[in-house]
Amino acid sequence: MREKKLSRLTKTGSAALVSSVIGMMTVGAAFANDKLVELQKDEANWVMQGKNYSADHYSSSKQINKKNVSKLAPSWTFSTGVLSGHEGAPLVIGDMMYIHSPFPNNTFAINLNDPGTIVWEHKPKQDPAARAVACCDVVNRGLAYWPGDDKTPAMIVKSQLDGHVVALNAETGELHWQVENGDISVGQTQTQAPFVVKDLVIQGSSGAELGVRGYVTAFDIHTGEMAWRWYATGPDSEIGLAKDFNSENPHYGQKDLGLKTWEDEAWKIGGGTNWGWYAYDPDLEMFYYGSGNPAPWNETMRPGDNKWTMTIWGRDADTGLAKFGYQKTPHDEWDYAGVNVMMLSEQKDKSGKMRKLLTHPDRNGIIYTLDRETGDLVSADKMDDTANWVKKVDLETGLPIRDPEFSTRMGHRSRDICPSAMGFHNQGMDSYDPERQNFYLGINHLCMDWEPFMLPYRAGQFFVGANVWSYPGPKGDRQRGIGSGQVKAYNAITGEFAWEKMEKFSIWGGTMATAGGLVFYGTLDGFIKARDADNGDLLWKFKLPSGAIGHPMTYTKDGVQYVAINYGVGGWPAVGLVFDLNDPSAGLGAVGAFKELARNTQMGGGLMVFALDGKGPYDDLSVGEYEM
Amino acid sequence: MKKIKTLAVTGATALLLSVGMSAMAYDGTKCQEAGKCWEAKPGFPEKIKGSKFDPKHSQAELDKQDSAMEAMEARNAKRVENFKKSGKWSY
Numbered sequence: 001m002r003e004k005k006l007s008r009l010t011k012t013g014s015a016a017l018v019s020s021v022i023g024m025m026t027v028g029a030a031f032a033n034d035k036l037v038e039l040q041k042d043e044a045n046w047v048m049q050g051k052n053y054s055a056d057h058y059s060s061s062k063q064i065n066k067k068n069v070s071k072l073a074p075s076w077t078f079s080t081g082v083l084s085g086h087e088g089a090p091l092v093i094g095d096m097m098y099i100h101s102p103f104p105n106n107t108f109a110i111n112l113n114d115p116g117t118i119v120w121e122h123k124p125k126q127d128p129a130a131r132a133v134a135c136c137d138v139v140n141r142g143l144a145y146w147p148g149d150d151k152t153p154a155m156i157v158k159s160q161l162d163g164h165v166v167a168l169n170a171e172t173g174e175l176h177w178q179v180e181n182g183d184i185s186v187g188q189t190q191t192q193a194p195f196v197v198k199d200l201v202i203q204g205s206s207g208a209e210l211g212v213r214g215y216v217t218a219f220d221i222h223t224g225e226m227a228w229r230w231y232a233t234g235p236d237s238e239i240g241l242a243k244d245f246n247s248e249n250p251h252y253g254q255k256d257l258g259l260k261t262w263e264d265e266a267w268k269i270g271g272g273t274n275w276g277w278y279a280y281d282p283d284l285e286m287f288y289y290g291s292g293n294p295a296p297w298n299e300t301m302r303p304g305d306n307k308w309t310m311t312i313w314g315r316d317a318d319t320g321l322a323k324f325g326y327q328k329t330p331h332d333e334w335d336y337a338g339v340n341v342m343m344l345s346e347q348k349d350k351s352g353k354m355r356k357l358l359t360h361p362d363r364n365g366i367i368y369t370l371d372r373e374t375g376d377l378v379s380a381d382k383m384d385d386t387a388n389w390v391k392k393v394d395l396e397t398g399l400p401i402r403d404p405e406f407s408t409r410m411g412h413r414s415r416d417i418c419p420s421a422m423g424f425h426n427q428g429m430d431s432y433d434p435e436r437q438n439f440y441l442g443i444n445h446l447c448m449d450w451e452p453f454m455l456p457y458r459a460g461q462f463f464v465g466a467n468v469w470s471y472p473g474p475k476g477d478r479q480r481g482i483g484s485g486q487v488k489a490y491n492a493i494t495g496e497f498a499w500e501k502m503e504k505f506s507i508w509g510g511t512m513a514t515a516g517g518l519v520f521y522g523t524l525d526g527f528i529k530a531r532d533a534d535n536g537d538l539l540w541k542f543k544l545p546s547g548a549i550g551h552p553m554t555y556t557k558d559g560v561q562y563v564a565i566n567y568g569v570g571g572w573p574a575v576g577l578v579f580d581l582n583d584p585s586a587g588l589g590a591v592g593a594f595k596e597l598a599r600n601t602q603m604g605g606g607l608m609v610f611a612l613d614g615k616g617p618y619d620d621l622s623v624g625e626y627e628m
Numbered sequence: 629m630k631k632i633k634t635l636a637v638t639g640a641t642a643l644l645l646s647v648g649m650s651a652m653a654y655d656g657t658k659c660q661e662a663g664k665c666w667e668a669k670p671g672f673p674e675k676i677k678g679s680k681f682d683p684k685h686s687q688a689e690l691d692k693q694d695s696a697m698e699a700m701e702a703r704n705a706k707r708v709e710n711f712k713k714s715g716k717w718s719y
Contacts, residue, residue, distance in 0.1 A: 175717060176717065177707070177708075177711060177717045178717065178719050179704045179707065180700040180703060180704055181700070182700075183696040183697075183699075183700060185696065186692050186693045186696045188693075188696070212693065213693055215697070223708050223711060223712060224704070224707065224708050224711060224717070225705075225708045226701065226704060226705075226708075229701075250662055251662045251663075252662070252663060253661075253662050253663015253664065254662065254663065257663045257664065260664060261663070261664055261666065263675060263676060263677065264677065264685075265685070265687075265690055266683070266685070268690045268691070268693065268694070269685070269689075269690060269693070300672065300676070300681045301676070301681060301683045303666060303668065303674070303675070303676055304664075304666045305663065305664055305665060305666045307663060327663070330656060330665060330666065331656075331666050394657070397657070399656055399657055399659075399665060400656055401655055401656060401657055402654065402655045402656040403655075404653035404654060404655060404669070407653075407654070407669065409669055409672065410672075410681060454681070454683075456683070456684070456685075456686075457683070457685055457686075457689055457690070458689055459689050459692035459693065
């Protein structure tokens with residue numbers, strides 16, 4: 001770490017002496033960050049939602065492997081005491097596991113030596129009105145961890161639906177600080193997991209369905225002080241562009257487009273919230289994420305490219321300033337909110353050049369791979385050939401070539417658009433196996449009919465303006481309401497799929513890959529499954545109490561490898577079941593697509609932990625027993 | 629019906645009708661400048677202000693988010709200042 005940082009500074013800086021002095025100063029400031037980099041290399045830990053800064057969800061553990069995965073069995077379980085969708089996954093740092101819940105966003109710390117005992121809990125008091133402005137269930141994508149330094153002890157950081165970001169002492173659960181980062185009276189909520197880089201907590205935003213203009217904010221972990229805040233639309237001074245923004249790819253657009261690609265002041269309620277995931281490159285000191293859809297869904301009410309919604313961002317961590325921004329879906333007409341997972345890898349491109357890459361399976365059905373230093377577009381492939389709004393993405397111009405037949409507009413009900421607004425991919429956090437150079441994608445196979453309508457904007461009220469009917473895509477069984485999921489192994493350079501498997505329901509919760517040659521994921525109908533990483537064969541499954549919309553995680557404790565996953569169906573696909581809706585266009589079009597779900601699962605909320613032969617802390621029967 | 633009438637008025641779009649609507653419709657590839665490639669769809673106006681699609685946004689409503697953000701930033705700044713002084717977070 002230190003060497004790399006110094007050499008980078010020497011390269012870019014003037015005299016070697018000066019740069020090494022600056023280097024020493026930077027190293028001091030970045031100490032806690034280095035600690036987090038070290039912790040994430042140890043398979044005893046799972047320190048962030050993406051497992052590591054590359055967000056590859058890849059574990060080098062191979063105690064559980066292809067040969068013995070059939071022996072995987074529950075070791076212990078935990079109920080959160082809350083229903084609704086359980087997204088994200090727990091964190092493990094050393095002996096402690098940290099578990100989060102949907103609204104009211106309770107946090108539990110558990111000692112892995114005796115997981116039956118709750119070490120501490122944090123139960124926020126929130127205005128229940130926050131529920132009314134959550135578009136898509138009261139989900140939360142998880143916790144973040146900051147490892148502490150000589151000034152401040154280690155922290156667990158959480159977000160609350162009511163807009164607060166909270167830092168808690170990781171050992172005691174005691175409140176360190178609590179800041180306001182969203183106001184429900186103007187439709188702002190938070191569902192995203194915070195992200196820790198250096199001594200900063202980065203937090204996104206939610207509410208594009210209520211016309212919220214997206215913003216991303218960094219808070220100092222020590223004091224709660226705001227370090228920077230940048231918006232997705234509006235003047236450049238509020239979007240936060242570095243001087244050399246897109247200088248490597250000027251055809252992506254550069255200055256003033258946050259205003260010029262909107263009519264009048266429509267950008268003020270222009271969406272672009274980021275509620276998905278981040279990745280970070282400690283050498284480049286840049287972080288990556290995607291901004292969401294423009295508001296409203298009614299495209300006719302917002303002429304223009306609507307920049308910088310739907311954009312892949314590469315931003316400097318210290319200042320938050322953007323070095324590149326690539327708009328995937330100019331002038332969105334389908335709610336392809338561009339917030340999905342970013343997975344970092346180093347691979348040789350087609351010309352044999354080693355490149356630092358980011359790969360990003362978008363809602364719009366395209367998997368984008370960019371050079372993460374320059375923003376150069378390396379590949380852009382359809383994750384399923386049934387995607388029809390776009391003919392292809394031109395790698396030279398960077399523009400998606402639209403098929404006007406599948407556009408949306410006022411006075412017209414568009415039919416059989418693929419993907420649906422729910423995307424061929426949604427919030428699931430996927431995985432990348434660096435040995436096999438495969439991305440394991442949990443995919444939705446959903447298409448839709450869409451018809452916009454005019455509506456006014458009132459702060460704090462929904463601002464959608466479209467009726468939508470989603471349903472399984474052409475390769476599924478539309479009549480029976482199943483066949484809406486796929487799992488695929490994808491190579492970002494060749495664009496080829498090593499294997500493809502259909503699933504009964506959309507694979508919403510993401511995937512995890514291991515050196516044991518396994519790909520794990522949960523399903524909406526309530527299974528955790530393991531497939532062979534080489535050919536996709538189904539090797540194991542277990543029936544969970546409820547459907548899964550979070551990702552599996554793994555850790556090793558006292559020589560035993562565990563696999564854990566949240567259960568508790570919800571999120572967008574299950575709003576019909578959660579809120580008892582029947583109209584197929586209700587739930588922003590999801591109810592019709594998932595009417596079969598209720599015959600396979602009901603609500604739940606908890607965690608299941610697996611190990612070979614169900615080995616675990618209570619194999620010793622005396623653990624946790626009452627002692628005189 | 630109305631849409632077709634509007635289209636027929638201009639010569640270029642009349643031609644469009646004869647070669648097929650989708651051939652020249654908005655496909656995202658014709659750019660005015662880098663990063664600005666939006667076009668109105670056939671039958672739709674360049675500017676919606678004053679058209680039947682005019683959103684007629686209220687300025688007061690448009691500005692509410694900004695005010696809310698400013699107020700939160702101010703309250704947070706006070707909390708941070710107090711925290712730095714007292715060492716105890718007071719919400």
